[in-house]
Amino acid sequence: MSQKKYHIITYGCQMNVADSETLAGILGEAGYQRSPTEDDSDLIIVNTCSVREKAEERAIGRINDLRRLKKVRPDMNIAVVGCMAQRLGERLLERVPHVDIILGPDRMFDLPEILKQKTHVPEIHTAFGHENLDDATPVRETPFSAYLTITRGCNNFCTFCIVPFVRGRERYHDSDILVRQAQNLAADGVIELTLLGQNVNSYRDGALDFPGLIRRIASETDIKRIRYTSPHPKDLTLRLIQTHAEEPKLMPHMHLPLQSGSDRVLYKMARPYLYKHYRNMVKKLREAVPHIALTTDVIVGFPTETENDFQKTLAAFEEIQFDSAFMFHYSEREGTRAANELADDVPHDVKIERLERLIELQKKISYAKNQFELGRTHETLVDGYSRRDRNILKGKTPGGKTALFAGNSSLIGKIVTLRILQADSWTLHAELYQKQGGYRPLGVFRPQTGAQIGPVTSPAIRQPVSRAAGGERQ
Numbered sequence: 001m002s003q004k005k006y007h008i009i010t011y012g013c014q015m016n017v018a019d020s021e022t023l024a025g026i027l028g029e030a031g032y033q034r035s036p037t038e039d040d041s042d043l044i045i046v047n048t049c050s051v052r053e054k055a056e057e058r059a060i061g062r063i064n065d066l067r068r069l070k071k072v073r074p075d076m077n078i079a080v081v082g083c084m085a086q087r088l089g090e091r092l093l094e095r096v097p098h099v100d101i102i103l104g105p106d107r108m109f110d111l112p113e114i115l116k117q118k119t120h121v122p123e124i125h126t127a128f129g130h131e132n133l134d135d136a137t138p139v140r141e142t143p144f145s146a147y148l149t150i151t152r153g154c155n156n157f158c159t160f161c162i163v164p165f166v167r168g169r170e171r172y173h174d175s176d177i178l179v180r181q182a183q184n185l186a187a188d189g190v191i192e193l194t195l196l197g198q199n200v201n202s203y204r205d206g207a208l209d210f211p212g213l214i215r216r217i218a219s220e221t222d223i224k225r226i227r228y229t230s231p232h233p234k235d236l237t238l239r240l241i242q243t244h245a246e247e248p249k250l251m252p253h254m255h256l257p258l259q260s261g262s263d264r265v266l267y268k269m270a271r272p273y274l275y276k277h278y279r280n281m282v283k284k285l286r287e288a289v290p291h292i293a294l295t296t297d298v299i300v301g302f303p304t305e306t307e308n309d310f311q312k313t314l315a316a317f318e319e320i321q322f323d324s325a326f327m328f329h330y331s332e333r334e335g336t337r338a339a340n341e342l343a344d345d346v347p348h349d350v351k352i353e354r355l356e357r358l359i360e361l362q363k364k365i366s367y368a369k370n371q372f373e374l375g376r377t378h379e380t381l382v383d384g385y386s387r388r389d390r391n392i393l394k395g396k397t398p399g400g401k402t403a404l405f406a407g408n409s410s411l412i413g414k415i416v417t418l419r420i421l422q423a424d425s426w427t428l429h430a431e432l433y434q435k436q437g438g439y440r441p442l443g444v445f446r447p448q449t450g451a452q453i454g455p456v457t458s459p460a461i462r463q464p465v466s467r468a469a470g471g472e473r474q
């Protein structure tokens with residue numbers, strides 16, 4: 001009998017990418033063979049995102065497209081897994097009745113077992129549980145970089161966010177197992193490891209906290225670069241800042257979602273910090289690591305947001321000088337606390353106008369910060385080709401910024417030294433730098449507008465600015 005084939009389509013955040021990689025490993029062990037195309041697959045899996053309505057609509061559109069395959073090959077199975085599957089459950093069948101299996105994030109790894117007992121009746125499993133993925137071997141997209149999920153779920157219930165409802169409460173993976181998995185990844189050739197969690201810095205394993213886990217991975221494995229996403233400001237500790245200052249494997253970049261510069265709006269969002277607290281932590285972070293890149297998420301037009309509140313967000317951007325930001329306008333998300341408790345009372349055109357003003361400001365800040373990169377050198381991990389030109393390679397600087405340069409494809413997966421020649425708001429353009437060396441001595445970036453917190457010195461990450469509404473970029 002020929003081997004059954006599967007194809008995975010993934011939407012959403014890095015957690016979903018990591019989940020798809022784990023599911024691919026589990027299916028491989030169950031005897032399934034991966035196919036690059038859905039056309040010859042016996043099983044098509046759509047791993048979905050629920051953070052924004054647009055993400056759900058895109059997934060539903062794609063699932064609808066699969067109807068043509070189902071007509072030709074009625075024996076194939078279509079499985080919808082992940083956050084949208086959890087949120088809608090059986091209701092999903094009203095929109096896409098040709099789906100065979102619906103599995104929430106905690107049940108998707110049971111897919112091979114569910115397939116064994118599958119009848120013609122749709123299988124729907126959305127109960128929360130404690131998935132055991134300790135022995136799973138993910139099938140990764142790239143051999144030189146990997147994700148490692150250290151926590152699942154979230155306890156925070158920010159009022160705009162659906163994640164705690166679809167991902168459940170926080171669960172932390174065992175640190176010994178995580179270290180062992182990181183060792184195995186390093187032995188497989190992984191250079192850069194990104195630790196993942198919806199609220200990654202709330203990680204705990206007994207007395208071991210998140211900085212402790214980073215230090216263990218740094219000292220007990222051959223991984224060369226460590227990143228993480230996304231931390232919550234309320235769990236940003238001095239120990240984590242100290243770890244950034246002391247641990248050379250920990251890359252100088254933090255994506256720290258601010259969400260609003262107004263304390264009143266932060267309260268409405270159930271974000272348990274004041275802007276004053278956030279800026280103080282940024283100041284400490286930049287004192288400890290002057291060249292750290294700082295990026296953020298923000299929502300404008302949240303219910304009750306006034307022009308005065310929005311001005312506070314603009315002032316926060318002027319003061320902090322983020323390297324870049326994901327910027328969204330609010331739109332109601334069914335099932336969230338904000339949708340249940342707060343009227344969506346900021347007119348749409350006002351939201352758009354505020355978003356445009358904020359994007360304009362951030363573009364100027366990103367441009368000024370990127371100009372400061374000219375002439376600098378960075379040890380950069382080459383991760384592939386430029387989207388537009390396969391003669392151009394792209395890499396990620398320590399600050400997480402995208403740098404493009406002309407080079408041979410044999411450099412993909414290697415760390416090279418690049419010198420920055422040109423820069424716009426989103427991208428650095430560079431050349432291979434022959435001399436050995438790393439950073440040139442760091443100066444202090446002087447913002448053209450606003451005040452500045454701490455010694456802001458270093459590079460940005462290419463972050464698409466976005467008009468979509470929704471939660472934290474996960």
Ligand code: SF4
Nearest residue numbers: 154157158161163472
């Ligand atoms: S925005 Fe982040 S921290 Fe807040 S509830 Fe959603 S996942 Fe949790």
